[in-house]
Amino acid sequence: MNGKSVIFSAPSGSGKTTIVNHLVKIDELKLEFSVSACTRKMREGEVHGRDYYFMSAEEFRMRIDDNEFVEWEEVYKNHYYGTLKSELDRIWLKSKNVVFDVDVIGGMNLKRHFGSNSLSVFVMPPSLEELEKRLISRGLDTPDKIKGRMSKANYEMKYAGKFDKILVNNDLDRALKEAEALVREFLNK
Numbered sequence: 599m600n601g602k603s604v605i606f607s608a609p610s611g612s613g614k615t616t617i618v619n620h621l622v623k624i625d626e627l628k629l630e631f632s633v634s635a636c637t638r639k640m641r642e643g644e645v646h647g648r649d650y651y652f653m654s655a656e657e658f659r660m661r662i663d664d665n666e667f668v669e670w671e672e673v674y675k676n677h678y679y680g681t682l683k684s685e686l687d688r689i690w691l692k693s694k695n696v697v698f699d700v701d702v703i704g705g706m707n708l709k710r711h712f713g714s715n716s717l718s719v720f721v722m723p724p725s726l727e728e729l730e731k732r733l734i735s736r737g738l739d740t741p742d743k744i745k746g747r748m749s750k751a752n753y754e755m756k757y758a759g760k761f762d763k764i765l766v767n768n769d770l771d772r773a774l775k776e777a778e779a780l781v782r783e784f785l786n787k
């Protein structure tokens with residue numbers, strides 16, 4: 599089974615999760631969020647099976663060995679994230695389209711895997727300075743973690759041109775509308 603998918607990638611803090619959450623609420627797009635597996639700790643307010651399938655590194659490794667992932671990655675040191683094949687079947691069997699919220703390398707790997715059945719979108723923050731401000735103000739990370747995310751962001755920005763579309767998230771309302779238009783155009787093709 600191989601239906602359509604939309605891939606959103608961006609440096610962390612660019613607003614891609616807000617965009618994806620907006621899109622899944624638009625019923626006619628028939629999008630369903632691909633819940634990734636990950637080994638990091640659950641944050642307050644997160645729900646197993648809704649935000650992630652939280653699992654131990656041991657279980658994650660076992661699933662790699664059993665070839666259960668479409669793609670997986672050590673996104674941050676000792677923190678593994680990946681897309682399970684079973685997740686795609688779960689969504690496509692309902693005749694829905696898959697939407698991914700993954701990091702930049704994961705996004706490129708998914709695009710390579712799904713080809714023209716997928717649309718890959720790079721969400722670009724207005725600037726690295728603005729990105730740092732957003733990471734600080736959302737208050738989820740220690741200064742050390744923010745440093746790590748910023749150095750990763752610096753590196754990830756270099757890959758924007760490899761995506762089908764670049765969406766600049768300068769003004770959130772506008773970015774949401776643009777995202778909606780891009781997805782509509784792709785799904786109606």
Ligand code: 5GP
Binds near residue numbers: 638671681703
């Ligand atoms: P967080 O820990 O903040 O939820 O996510 C960290 C990063 O991992 C984000 O950039 C997120 O998009 C990315 N991510 C989430 N799921 C996956 C996945 O299945 N594969 C890859 N490659 N990255 C993922």
